Amino acid sequence: MITTENSDALAQRLADSGLRSTPQRGLVYEALLKTRDHPTADELYVRVKSDLPTISLATVYNCLETLVHCHLVRAVNFERGPTRYCPNLQPHAHFHDDDTGETHDIDLPASLLHQVNAVLPGGYHSSSIEIIFRGKSPHRRASATKA
Amino acid sequence: MITTENSDALAQRLADSGLRSTPQRGLVYEALLKTRDHPTADELYVRVKSDLPTISLATVYNCLETLVHCHLVRAVNFERGPTRYCPNLQPHAHFHDDDTGETHDIDLPASLLHQVNAVLPGGYHSSSIEIIFRGKSPHRRASATKA
DNA sequence: CTTGATGTTTAGAATGATTCTAATTCTGTA
DNA sequence: TACAGAATTAGAATCATTCTAAACATCAAG
Structure with a gap:
């Protein structure tokens, strides 16, 4: 190998x-x-x-x-650090701002969730889907706020 | 509030x-x-x-x-437990089998990634997208294998 | 209204993954 | 060969989380 x-x-x-x-x-x-x-x-x-x-x-x-x-390997662990909680029960994704560390909710249309779910091969049944973006989000103010 | x-x-x-x-x-x-x-x-x-x-x-x-x-709150921390690593560099999602604890790679067509990316509001720029499914996957054998 | 049985909370200890530290070893080049 | 920077090492330290055992609260039955 x-x-x-x-x-x-x-x-x-x-x-x-x-x-x-x-x-x-x-x-x-x-x-x-x-x-x-x-x-x-x-x-x-x-x-x-x-x-x-x-x-x-x-x-x-x-x-x-x-x-x-070196981009030869992917770390399959999503969030380092403590678990975070949100009371938003609507289907939504999370966007992690690399600069500020903030987490923003991103609304997800049901149609997109269906499409994502459709990539699963036969026999797979998902009870939940988690989508996490990472990158830069628009800043409202000059200085960063928390989490 | x-x-x-x-x-x-x-x-x-x-x-x-x-x-x-x-x-x-x-x-x-x-x-x-x-x-x-x-x-x-x-x-x-x-x-x-x-x-x-x-x-x-x-x-x-x-x-x-x-x-x-009680489904009143969502835990926004994806994987509990140790980080896992994979050398598969193709765009792919991960499927966590609730029963066996195994993690399977799920191929993701580029078109789907574009669609997912399209839900981001203006001003957001993602450098990576992570998609995690959780649920039941087809069993090959009667007994569970590792990770 | 007492008595359990059971559900909850609490403080502190224990766990477990990861990171840090300081010392040692290695490698490439002057 | 000898130095500077890179890499490795063992073990200590960190930190989120879970566990434990004891104290508390609450409800239902007598």
Whole structure:
């Protein structure tokens, strides 16, 4: 599963960001490519440890951060930090402003939800759909307000 | 902002679930309705404390869990638990199987992403879109596999 | 109106993922 | 070879959340 292609891609992407190619980074990436599941840092740590017993959990975290930064890997965890709550029960998406950290509600027409739901292959039944945007929102004032 | 309507709705929903209406639950709900932001449990704790100084953080968590359970409040935090990583760079959504805990990739046509993006009001610019489904997926085998 | 049974709240301890720190090791280049 | 910056490491620290056990409140039955 680890191919010269993948190794090269990794080395190339790292170089693009001015970063070094290291065994640890290679192994973490390799371990990730080897499976179709969505492992946690801890699970990867266990898997990589058999090849490189001296690797530390912190390094696995570091490598993952690097891989995400190089756009070779996607972090499938949506919000870092504490859970937030809202009393808005209408179907809506959330927009996270990268600059201010604010979360805004975005109304979602029912028709769009149907269309999104329609991409599910047969046999899948969703009880909820969560849509999160991330980016820049229009500022009302010069200074940022909270959350 | 706290109206008889809201109080009644709360009492009603609680009753529907066989739960009691308590000052703590009322205050947490009220505090949540009072603002359009998306407060954390900790922020709500601070706000509610001025009305009921003896309330504890654990109670705020409990009340929020109750409100979510009664469908009066939505928890805007997507994944509890550790971050997961995937090397699939194609645009795709994630489907969380409620039964097995597995995460499956769902392909997303570019056209759908454009449509989703189109719901953003003017001035919003998203750099990423995350779509998470939750529900039941078709089982291949009788027993569940991991993650 | 007493007595349970059960539901709630509370403070503080425990958990668990992640990040930080400071020391060590490595690598590429002068 | 030797230095500077990058990377790794182990372990401590952080922080949101959950757990625990005890105290409290409330309702229904006698």
